[in-house]
Amino acid sequence: MKQIVYYTCNTHKPEIDELCREQLLKSDLPIICISLNKKLEFGVWNTQVRGQRSPEMMHRQILCGLKASMADYVFLCESDVLYHPSHFNFTPPRDDTFYYNNNVWKMRWDDKFTFKTDDMRQVSGICASRELLFDFYSKRVKQIKKDGFNRHYEPGLKQTVGSQNAETWESEFPNICIRHDQNITKSKFSPDEFRNKEYAKGWTEIDAKDIPGWEF
Numbered sequence: 001m002k003q004i005v006y007y008t009c010n011t012h013k014p015e016i017d018e019l020c021r022e023q024l025l026k027s028d029l030p031i032i033c034i035s036l037n038k039k040l041e042f043g044v045w046n047t048q049v050r051g052q053r054s055p056e057m058m059h060r061q062i063l064c065g066l067k068a069s070m071a072d073y074v075f076l077c078e079s080d081v082l083y084h085p086s087h088f089n090f091t092p093p094r095d096d097t098f099y100y101n102n103n104v105w106k107m108r109w110d111d112k113f114t115f116k117t118d119d120m121r122q123v124s125g126i127c128a129s130r131e132l133l134f135d136f137y138s139k140r141v142k143q144i145k146k147d148g149f150n151r152h153y154e155p156g157l158k159q160t161v162g163s164q165n166a167e168t169w170e171s172e173f174p175n176i177c178i179r180h181d182q183n184i185t186k187s188k189f190s191p192d193e194f195r196n197k198e199y200a201k202g203w204t205e206i207d208a209k210d211i212p213g214w215e216f
Contacts, residue, residue, distance in 0.1 A: 001072050002091070003130075004031045005065035008079035009053045010038045011182050016109060017079050020178070024077060027088040031077075032068050034061040055149045056141070058184065063137040071130050078124040080180065084213055086172035090127055096165055098132065098156040101125035103170035105211055108189065109180040112216060115189070118202030121168060123153050125175060136162030153185070173213025 004027060008017060021042060024031065031043030036057065039048045045068055051057050062076060073092055077083060092099050104120040107113070126133075139161035152158045156166030179187040191200040208216040 002029055003069050003071035004029050004075045004077050006031050006077045007034045007061040009036045012080050020082055023082050026085045029088055032065045034065045056144045059141050063141055066134045069130050074130045074133055076126045080178045081124045082176040084173040084175055087175055092128055095129040096163055098128045098166045100168045101171050102168040103174040104177055105174050106177045106179050109178050112208035114208045115205045
C-alpha cells in the first residue's frame with residue numbers, strides 16, 4: 001500500500017497551493033495532510049499543527065504525517081510542487097533505501113523561467129518505506145532539537161542519523177518545483193549563483209511550454 005504525506009506551511013500564494021493540491025488529487029492515492037496553523041479539508045486524514053514556519057517545523061510536520069500513515073511506502077509531497085501522475089507509479093525495490101525522483105524541473109512562478117541540473121534530489125521527490133522514513137525523521141527531529149538545524153534536509157545525503165542508503169530514479173514525466181518568494185530553501189537562477197559548482201553540472205534551460213507531459 002502506498003500513501004502520500006502532504007505538508008504545507010500555508011504561507012505561499014493561494015493560487016500556487018490550490019493549483020498544486022488540485023494536481024496532487026490526480027495521483028489517486030490516499031493523502032495525509034499536515035497543515036501549519038490552519039485546518040484544511042484535504043485528504044483522507046488531515047490535521048493542523050501550531051507553531052512557526054521553519055526547517056524544524058517542516059521535519060515535525062513530516063513526522064506527524066508518518067505517525068498517522070498506515071502505508072508500506074510513502075511519498076513525501078510539498079505544497080509548492082506540481083506532481084505528475086507518473087511520479088506515483090514508482091514502488092521502492094528495497095526497504096532500506098531512500099529513493100529520489102531525479103526527473104524534476106524548477107520553474108520560477110512569476111515569469112515561468114524553467115531550468116534543471118543533473119542532481120535534482122530533493123525531499124519533495126522522496127518515496128521510501130514508511131518505517132525507514134519514520135526512523136530517520138524521529139532521529140532527525142531529536143538531533144535538531146539538541147544541536148540546531150545544520151542546513152541538511154535530505155535523508156541519506158550528508159546525514160549522521162538513519163540509513164545512509166539513497167538512490168535516484170526517474171518518472172516517465174517530470175515534476176515541477178515552483179520557485180517563488182516563500183520557498184524555505186534559497187533559489188538559484190544561474191550557474192554563477194552556486195558556491196559549489198559541482199551542483200550546477202548539467203544546467204539546462206527550456207521554455208515552460210516545452211516541459212514534457214505538461215501544458216502552460
